[in-house]
Each structure stands twice: as structure tokens, then as C-alpha cells.
Amino acid sequence: MIILDTPIDMHLHLREGKILKDVLPYTQKQFAAAVVMPNLNPPVDNKERLKNYKQEIIENSKDFTPLMTLFMREYSEDELLEMAEEIFSIKLYPAGITTNSENGVKSIEKIYPVLEIMEELDIPLSVHGESDGFVLDREREFKVVYEKLARDFPKLKIIMEHVGVADLLYLLDEYENLYATVTLHHLLLTLDDVVGGVLNPHYFCKPILKTPKDREEIQKFVKKHPKIMFGSDSAPHPIKNKLKGAAGIFSAPVILPALAEFFDGDIESFQKFISNNARKNFNIDVPKKEVKLVEEEWIAPYMVGDIKPMWAGKKFKFKVL
Amino acid sequence: MIILDTPIDMHLHLREGKILKDVLPYTQKQFAAAVVMPNLNPPVDNKERLKNYKQEIIENSKDFTPLMTLFMREYSEDELLEMAEEIFSIKLYPAGITTNSENGVKSIEKIYPVLEIMEELDIPLSVHGESDGFVLDREREFKVVYEKLARDFPKLKIIMEHVGVADLLYLLDEYENLYATVTLHHLLLTLDDVVGGVLNPHYFCKPILKTPKDREEIQKFVKKHPKIMFGSDSAPHPIKNKLKGAAGIFSAPVILPALAEFFDGDIESFQKFISNNARKNFNIDVPKKEVKLVEEEWIAPYMVGDIKPMWAGKKFKFKVL
Numbered sequence: 001m002i003i004l005d006t007p008i009d010m011h012l013h014l015r016e017g018k019i020l021k022d023v024l025p026y027t028q029k030q031f032a033a034a035v036v037m038p039n040l041n042p043p044v045d046n047k048e049r050l051k052n053y054k055q056e057i058i059e060n061s062k063d064f065t066p067l068m069t070l071f072m073r074e075y076s077e078d079e080l081l082e083m084a085e086e087i088f089s090i091k092l093y094p095a096g097i098t099t100n101s102e103n104g105v106k107s108i109e110k111i112y113p114v115l116e117i118m119e120e121l122d123i124p125l126s127v128h129g130e131s132d133g134f135v136l137d138r139e140r141e142f143k144v145v146y147e148k149l150a151r152d153f154p155k156l157k158i159i160m161e162h163v164g165v166a167d168l169l170y171l172l173d174e175y176e177n178l179y180a181t182v183t184l185h186h187l188l189l190t191l192d193d194v195v196g197g198v199l200n201p202h203y204f205c206k207p208i209l210k211t212p213k214d215r216e217e218i219q220k221f222v223k224k225h226p227k228i229m230f231g232s233d234s235a236p237h238p239i240k241n242k243l244k245g246a247a248g249i250f251s252a253p254v255i256l257p258a259l260a261e262f263f264d265g266d267i268e269s270f271q272k273f274i275s276n277n278a279r280k281n282f283n284i285d286v287p288k289k290e291v292k293l294v295e296e297e298w299i300a301p302y303m304v305g306d307i308k309p310m311w312a313g314k315k316f317k318f319k320v321l
Numbered sequence: 322m323i324i325l326d327t328p329i330d331m332h333l334h335l336r337e338g339k340i341l342k343d344v345l346p347y348t349q350k351q352f353a354a355a356v357v358m359p360n361l362n363p364p365v366d367n368k369e370r371l372k373n374y375k376q377e378i379i380e381n382s383k384d385f386t387p388l389m390t391l392f393m394r395e396y397s398e399d400e401l402l403e404m405a406e407e408i409f410s411i412k413l414y415p416a417g418i419t420t421n422s423e424n425g426v427k428s429i430e431k432i433y434p435v436l437e438i439m440e441e442l443d444i445p446l447s448v449h450g451e452s453d454g455f456v457l458d459r460e461r462e463f464k465v466v467y468e469k470l471a472r473d474f475p476k477l478k479i480i481m482e483h484v485g486v487a488d489l490l491y492l493l494d495e496y497e498n499l500y501a502t503v504t505l506h507h508l509l510l511t512l513d514d515v516v517g518g519v520l521n522p523h524y525f526c527k528p529i530l531k532t533p534k535d536r537e538e539i540q541k542f543v544k545k546h547p548k549i550m551f552g553s554d555s556a557p558h559p560i561k562n563k564l565k566g567a568a569g570i571f572s573a574p575v576i577l578p579a580l581a582e583f584f585d586g587d588i589e590s591f592q593k594f595i596s597n598n599a600r601k602n603f604n605i606d607v608p609k610k611e612v613k614l615v616e617e618e619w620i621a622p623y624m625v626g627d628i629k630p631m632w633a634g635k636k637f638k639f640k641v642l
Contacts, residue, residue: 134511134512134513134517134532134533135512135513135516135517136512136532190455191455191456191457192455192456194516195456195515195516195525195529196455196456197566198565198566198567198568199520199522199525199566199567199568200566201520201522201566204516204520208516211455211457212455243564244519245518245519245520245521245522246519246520247519247520
């Protein structure tokens with residue numbers, strides 16, 4: 001049996017309404033807390049919306065702490081002062097890069113005043129780091145933006161979200177204020193899973209899955225680096241939207257069984273990646289929750305509501321109790 | 322006005338029945354002849370099937386010469402002697418690499434006796450050159466196979482089909498008996514068109530579209546190299562199959578208008594790529610046919626039967642008369 005202490009998903013999409021009700025139980029069963037992304041339509045970017053969204057999550061879960069985020073815009077100091085206690089971070093999306101990011105930030109300099117306030121109030125910045133270049137180069141091209149942000153705001157904690165290329169992870173040792181999350185799918189899949197056989201829309205996501213070499217490097221980093229935290233980026237899309245080309249992988253149901261196989265007995269690294277690194281790096285203090293996995297065959301669900309999960313129907317060696 | 326002399330599509334999929342009837346008029350209007358691929362279900366791999374398929378094409382077109390191909394299997398010398406006059410080439414698919422290639426060749430050594438006969442009878446070999454490696458590396462990894470084939474059968478004319486990476490095109494100057502076709506989509510699109518925005522199944526094909534750098538190199542080669550011939554690999558799939566992940570781009574309707582824009586006044590290179598290189602390299606002798614393009618706005622069709630064409634609805638500067 002594997003016993004995990006207070007697992008935290010540092011990057012989660014729950015949506016609202018029926019989808020939230022369908023998907024939240026899978027995260028609640030496996031995690032003590034999750035950082036919940038704000039890219040709803042309309043986005044979570046004011047006190048009212050924040051309060052209501054948090055309430056909706058709490059009403060649909062138990063023994064679970066949602067760590068709320070705001071969608072980046074030009075907030076005033078008063079606005080942030082009012083919400084600082086209620087949020088974990090503010091999420092920066094370059095405009096148009098992923099799902100519901102059309103209202104994202106077009107020029108990073110424009111939000112420098114907000115970043116100054118965040119630095120002062122000790123609110124972390126979560127970043128979807130992609131340029132508007134060629135799809136396989138977008139993360140590497142964003143490296144210079146991460147470096148500029150890290151230098152310009154040395155006291156601002158910056159999370160490079162869902163990193164898919166090791167080039168970014170090398171920055172962790174160069175800049176004290178940079179952190180990273182890694183998803184299950186960037187850790188275990190490659191572009192072959194999307195376009196290697198017949199086209200598989202269910203493994204289409206942004207940032208796009210990369211090469212076997214990128215995956216191998218990330219796997220090495222994840223097993224050892226204290227600034228890398230698990231963030232699933234689990235993103236539920238109804239199957240009809242996936243067939244229209246929506247980006248996102250709904251991995252929530254299979255996370256801990258898949259990671260248990262990946263860490264293959266190295267429980268210390270597993271525990272750090274899934275919880276301790278996040279708690280230490282960001283002083284996250286949520287109620288303790290033990291999650292147990294037993295070595296017993298378990299089959300991933302084929303469908304969750306209208307959503308097809310990652311590795312639907314796959315057999316795993318571990319089952320979450 | 323641009324007047325092209327006897328354009329030839331050196332790599333075309335027409336399918337059978339209703340699809341053939343829907344798509345063939347687009348090729349017939351723009352080309353004097355086309356090399357027709359044999360990967361039907363069941364494949365074109367015997368005299369009867371070959372004769373009937375050619376007949377079906379002839380009955381559904383006029384002023385058009387189908388250059389027939391056979392699907393590679395372990396043919397006897399007698400079989401090939403009987404069919405040699407009726408075919409342009411034999412097509413080699415590594416097993417399982419693309420549409421209806423499940424019955425392709427598993428071990429290339431196994432068909433060495435066939436290649437010896439082909440060499441003797443002067444029947445060219447058309448090759449879908451991809452390894453079973455990572456999707457972006459498959460063509461580069463196949464380079465050694467092309468080199469081995471070129472060395473082992475120095476008198477066999479080998480066509481590297483639908484080349485998407487320049488590494489293969491450099492072989493043209495190293496091996497006298499290697500030739501190449503390039504498609505419209507590898508010449509003008511990249512992986513961005515498939516997975517750069519929302520997922521676009523209509524631009525999913527094998528070999529997969531590559532990087533902007535690969536595209537740029539191929540564009541340079543196409544404008545100058547006498548051993549590179551146009552082969553559309555236009556591959557019609559009903560929209561319901563595309564949504565299930567089938568690989569292939571139906572480019573036939575837009576070929577000459579798109580190439581006219583690409584060659585941008587360099588009619589000499591256009592003429593060589595679309596006809597002369599093929600005719601010289603392979604002594605192709607088909608009835609002369611002039612195809613005229615006028616500078617007039619033309620909008621690509623949105624649908625052809627149940628098939629969505631490449632660049633559906635796009636405006637072009639040239640129209641085929």
C-alpha cells in the first residue's frame with residue numbers, strides 16, 4: 001500500500017455547473033486541495049465571481065480545499081487588497097493561446113503595475129508560458145519572458161505552468177523566484193499520442209505534447225527537483241467540443257494510479273512531487289488528508305458524464321481507496 | 322494568363338465508386354495525367370483488379386491518362402511480365418504506416434526478389450518512406466532505407482514519395498536512381514495548421530506536416546531541382562472518417578491556383594515541377610493537354626460530395642479555365 005500525505009493538484013480546471021459536478025469527485029477523492037484555474041466564461045476576475053465560484057466548489061465537495069485564482073487583468077491595488085486573502089495566485093494567459101484565453105494579456109508591460117502590487121502583497125503569479133510562434137517552439141520561445149519577469153520582479157513568486165520542455169526547468173536553478181508545475185500528460189505522453197497513429201483529439205492540448213527526448217528530460221527533473229510540483233492541468237471538455245478541436249486533456253480520474261506506476265516504488269519522490277514541494281515552496285497550509293493506494297487492478301472509466309478521460313479503459317496496477 | 326503544358330500529378334488517390342466520381346473531375350480539369358495509388362480495400366495487386374480500376378477511371382474522365390500502380394507484394398516474374406505494360410510503378414508501403422497499409426510490407430528484404438525483377442523490367446518503385454519511430458522523425462529515420470535500396474538496386478528507379486524533410490532531398494544528388502515527389506501541403510503548410518490553433522483534422526496527414534524550417538528548405542528545392550516532381554497525394558476521406566482520425570488531405574481542387582501563387586510568376590520552374598521533370602525523368606508520354614489559368618478571383622469549394630477540401634472557401638488570385 002502507498003499512503004500519500006495531503007496530495008495537492010497545483011493546476012486544475014473544474015469549469016462550472018454540470019461539468020464541475022461530474023469531474024470534481026475524482027479530484028476530491030485523490031487530493032486534499034487543488035489550485036483552481038479562473039478561465040471560465042466570463043473569467044473569474046472580481047470579488048463576486050470569485051466568492052460564488054469558490055462557494056460552488058465547496059458545495060460540491062468535502063474534505064477538499066479549493067485554492068482560488070484570478071484571471072489577470074489590470075487590477076487596482078484596492079481590488080487586490082480586498083481579494084488577496086481569498087486567492088492563491090493570479091493566472092496570466094497570453095491572449096488567444098488556449099481555452100477561453102481570448103481576453104488574456106496582449107502586452108506583458110501593460111500589467112507591470114499589477115505585478116508590482118502582487119510582489120508587494122506576496123501573491124504568486126501563475127503563467128501559461130507560450131509565444132505565438134510555431135507550435136513546438138512556443139514554450140522555448142517564452143523562456144526569455146520568464147527570465148525578464150524573474151529579473152524585473154525578484155520578490156514575485158512565478159510559476160511556470162504545465163512545462164513540457166526541459167529548457168524551462170533549467171531556469172529553476174538560475175532564478176530563485178521561478179517555480180514549475182508538470183502535468184501527468186507531459187510527463188507520460190508525447191506528440192505520438194496525438195498524431196502518431198490515427199488522429200487522437202483526446203490527447204490534443206496546449207502546450208502541445210512534445211518529443212520523446214523532451215519527455216525523458218522532464219521525467220528526470222520531476223524525480224529530483226524541489227521546485228517542481230504536480231499540476232494536472234486536467235481540463236474537461238464535453239466530447240462534442242473535443243471533436244471540434246478544443247485543447248485539453250481530462251486526466252483527473254487516473255492521476256494517482258498513473259503516478260504510482262511512474263514512481264515505481266520511489267515513494268519519497270512521489271510524495272515530494274505530489275505535495276511536499278508545493279507546501280514548502282508556497283507555505284500552503286490545508287487540512288491534512290491521507291490518500292491510500294492499494295496494489296489492485298483498476299480500470300480507468302470510459303466516460304465521465306460527457307467527457308472522455310485520459311487513458312479511458314486502461315488497466316492500472318494501483319487503485320485509490 | 323498562365324499556360325501549362327501537360328501537367329501531371331505524380332501521386333494521386335482517387336478511391337472508387339461515388340468518391341472517385343466526386344473527386345476525379347477536379348484532377349481531370351487540371352491535369353493531363355496522374356499516377357493513381359493502389360491502396361484500395363482490397364488493394365490493386367492483380368491483373369483483374371488493375372484492369373477494372375483503370376476502366377473505372379477511364380469511364381469517369383476524358384482527356385485524361387491514368388498511370389496505374391500496383392500495391393507491393395511478393396509478385397512472381399510471370400505476374401509482373403503480364404502487367405508491366407499496364408503500370409507506371411509498384412508502390413511500397415511499410416506495413417501499418419498510413420491509410421489501408423495494414424497489408425503493406427513488413428520486411429523489405431522479403432521483397433528483394435520482386436525488386437530484382439522490377440529492375441530488370443524497368444518498373445519504377447514508389448515508396449512511402451517512414452519508419453515506425455517518433456512521428457516527426459519517421460522520414461529522417463527512413464533515409465538509410467532509401468540509401469540501401471538505391472545502392473542494392475542501382476538500375477531501379479526509386480521515387481521517394483511526398484517528401485516532407487529536406488534531408489531526403491539531399492539524397493537526390495548522391496544517388497542517380499533516386500527521385501522525389503512533393504505535395505502541395507508539405508510545400509505550403511506546417512504542423513501549425515494541424516495543432517497550432519484548435520485541432521484541425523482536415524490537415525492531418527502522413528507523413529505528418531513538419532516545421533517552418535523544413536517547409537522553407539523544401540520550397541527552395543522545389544524551385545530548382547530537376548528530380549523533384551509534383552505529386553499531390555490528394556487523399557479524399559468522407560468528413561465522418563476525418564473526424565474519426567483518418568490521415569489524408571484532399572487538395573485536388575486547389576492545386577494549380579495554389580501553385581500559381583507559390584511560383585509567383587516563375588512559370589519556368591512551375592512548368593518543370595508540374596510536368597517536365599516527371600516526363601523527362603520517367604519518359605512519360607501522354608497526350609498533350611494545355612491547362613490555362615487566368616488572373617481572376619476564385620474561391621475554393623467548401624465541400625466536394627462528403628469531402629472537405631484543403632483551403633475550403635479560401636480566395637485565390639488564379640482560376641483554372
